[in-house]
Amino acid sequence: MAVQQPLAEQLRPQTLAEVVGQTHLIGAGKPLYQAIQHNIVPSMILWGPPGVGKTTLARLIAAHTHRAFYVLSAVSAGKADLRQIVDEVRGTKQKTLFDSEPTSSPKMERGGSEGAILFLDEIHRFNKAQQDFLLPYVEDGTLILIGATTENPSFEVISALLSRVQIFTLKSLTPEDIQQLVQRGAEKLAITVEAEASEFLAQYANGDARAALNLLENTVRLHQTPLITLEQIKNTLQSKHLRYDKTGEEHYDTISAFIKSMRASNVDAALYYLARMIDAGEDAKFIARRMVIFASEDVGMALPTALVVANEIFRAVETVGLPEAQINLAHGVVYLASAPKDRHAYEAYFAALDDVRTHGNLPIPLHLRNAPTKLMKDLGYGTHKDGVDSDLPEKLKNKKYYQRRGE
Secondary structure: OOOOHHHHHHHHOHHHHHHOOOHHHOOOOOOHHHHHHHOOOOOOEEOOOOOHHHHHHEEEEEHHHOOEEEEOOOOOHHHHHHHHEEEEHHHHOOOOOOOOEEEEEEEHHHHHOEEEHHHHHHEHHHOOOHHHHHHHHHHHOOEEEEEEOOOOHHHHOOHHHHHOOOOEOOOOHHHHHHHHHHHHHHHHHHOOOOOHHHHHHHHHHHHHHHHHOOOOOOHHHHOOOOOOOHHHHHHHHOOOOOOOOOOHHHHHHHHHHHHHHHHOHHHHHHHHHHHHHHOOOOOHHHHHHHHHHHHHHHHHHHOOOHHHHHHHHHHHHHOOOOOOHHHHHHHHHHHHOOOOOOHHHHHHHHHHHHHHHHOOOOOOHHHHOOOOOHHHHHHHOOOOOOOOOOOOHHOOOOOOOOOOOOO
């Protein structure tokens, strides 16, 4: 008996016009739209939260440009899988990838024009050696790489590979986007979703289309009624076994609770959420990175050495690794949670950034400018006097961004 595809898979767009959201990338005249229309596809990394269409966009790029499309997940793939794809693309193997074998093997979904696309899901899970192995094939054009990640590529992708790809940032879907997809799902399932239930699904999804559609589908299966109500949606949620998903809602909720506990100087709660993440298999480097950010954002000038400690914790995680590094993380969490807090530097910077974006590039005062010639000196260039002149542009000369603690 054929396995029923999940609703989210059934609703996967087949054309760009069917895609909901991401108009900043695939709207008329936008970067990916132009690449597809002109059949010029660079290697790229699609960076964004779960359920916003990274896989869908990769498939559509391949379909619209008639390129061979190979799919790998960095969670289970290795060098052998990459080599198999390279051999297939270069025509050195007679056997096709349709003939295989384990589900972890690379899969070619369609053939087409020159320039095969390798879609590498969760590219941040590839280690340095695997990325190094992939690099020459991207460089010489054997493969057009489309990587997908929920993590910042700057942290997880080697610089040599980063320099050869374009980064496209995908945005979370809006509640209105989610409701549009819920309506499509309702039509596919031949049901009606009450307005309150649809609104709840849009809020629950938190920008993740897959989360909303999975909950809708589970509710329909559980209640077997043509009208889906808010009460039924909530009942389905209550009956669902919650588990930690490193790319899902629990991931973001737990790291949020962890940060807020440290911010509140609640050492016990911070240690609990640390233990919960470690026990669930969270990436220790992800936790350590958030601690480095916290050291400057929340501890700040109250204890500047917190950044030094946090960086050393990150290095310890890199060099020691789990399970031993959980001791280093615990040490750092107790230190950061116990430290005094001062967000003035953080707030001052973003106040200054707001003025930069509001006023643009205001003229730099003459007394701060370089004065390589006598004429420029005569005109007032380079005459700065400490404590006398304002160093801000004229329009902002009385602005004060940074307030010291106690001021």
